[in-house]
Amino acid sequence: MPAGGKPTVRSRRLGAALKRLRLNALLDQEHAAEAVACSTAKISRIESGSVSARVGDVRVLLDLYEVEDASERALLEKLARESSKRGWWLDFEAGHPMREILGDFLSLESDATYIRTWHPLLVPALLQIPEYTRALTDVSPDVVEESAADLVVKxxxxxxxxxxxxxxxxxxxxxxxxxxxxxxxxxxxRAQLAHLIKMAKQPNVTIQVLPLSEWAAARVSPAFVGFSYASETSPEVVVHDTVSNCVILEDPDAMAGYVHAFDALRSAALTPNKSVSFIRGIMNGLAIENEEM
Incomplete structure (x- = not known):
């Protein structure tokens, strides 16, 4: 059973993928149960994510469903192997808001091989320096205690x-x-802008600035993060922040809209090189302003 006795993000993703592959193969749960020598009830629990599938059973099912793509097989076997893996965020006490609210999100983030994010208001969390994060907590009405602010930064x-x-x-x-x-x-x-420039030079990172004049493009979607896994380039999961939580969308039919939105944003934004030049110009302006003060 997944850690904690309830479905985890990994077990749900694995179960949903196995169900999709079974249906694509035009097989029912009885065929799957016979292949791995178990009950149809267990197959149902595996597909719902409430029971962790063993790696050996996953391999048998993938053979049954005639899945030949090596990267897809490796990803699903990895999900089976790590469905109950303990995440670093579980060090927080049970019931702690950081664990309860962000647990699923952090699991999705830690497994992702490709992350897309659109943000009209803040530097994306993975690009924030500690001083920037602390400045945000200092003005947040939800972070009133020093220890809570320290935890957010940490x-x-x-x-x-x-x-x-x-x-x-x-x-x-x-x-x-x-x-x-x-x-x-x-x-x-200034330090935050310098860090954006540094990260934009990394071969795996692309940062683009959407000009203020592109207000129509900026309204194609509120802020979101999209996660892709293994060889899949399109997002499999999209997350929206709310005031006190985050909403996780896993419906495949909903993903197309976010692909379109992100493509529209990238097309309207400055190129990566021009974005770096723009950020550098603003940073240098801040330096001049600081000297004048």
């Missing part, structure tokens, strides 16, 4: 560390006010 920097070490593909489109908007701390503002 978690965000741990996410950033894991992201930078794994060299996953990352594409971000940010609206111009993210770069030009004033911050309480001028030094933190």
């Amino acid at each position: 978690v965000r920097q741990e996410r950033r560390r894991i992201f930078e070490e794994n060299s996953r593909r990352f594409a971000a489109v940010i609206w111009e006010p993210v770069v030009t908007g004033p911050m309480p701390d001028l030094a933190a503002h």
Whole structure:
């Protein structure tokens, strides 16, 4: 059974994929149960994610469903192997908001091989420096205690560390006010822009700035993060932030709209090279302003 006695994101993803492949193969649960010598009830629980499938059973089912793509097989076997894997965020106490609210999101993020994000207001979390994150917590009505603010910074920097070490593909489109908007701390503002320039030079990272004039494109969607896995280039999961939580969308039919939205944003945005030049110009302007003060 998945850790905690309830479906995990990994077990749900594995179960949904196995169900999709079974249906594509025009087989019913009885065929699957016979192949792995279990009951149809267990197949149902595997497909719902409430029971973890063993790697050996997954291989048998993939053979039955005639899945030959090596990367897809490797991904599903990895999900079976790690469906109960303990994430670093589980070190927080049971019931802790950081664990309850972000647990599923962090699991999706840690497994992703390609991350897309659109943000019209803030620097994406994986690109934030500690000073920028702390400036956000200082003005957030939801973070009132010093310890809570420290925790937000700590978690965000741990996410950033894991992201930078794994060299996953990352594409971000940010609206111009993210770069030009004033911050309480001028030094933190400049340091954050310098970090964006540094990250934009990484071979796996693409950062584009959407000009303020492209207001129509900026309204194609609220902020979102899309996650892709293995060789799949289209997002399999999309996440929206809310005031107190995040909404995880896994419906394949909904993904096409986000692909269209992100493509529209990238087309309207400055090229990656022009985006770096724009960010550098704003950063240098901040330096001049600082000297005049």
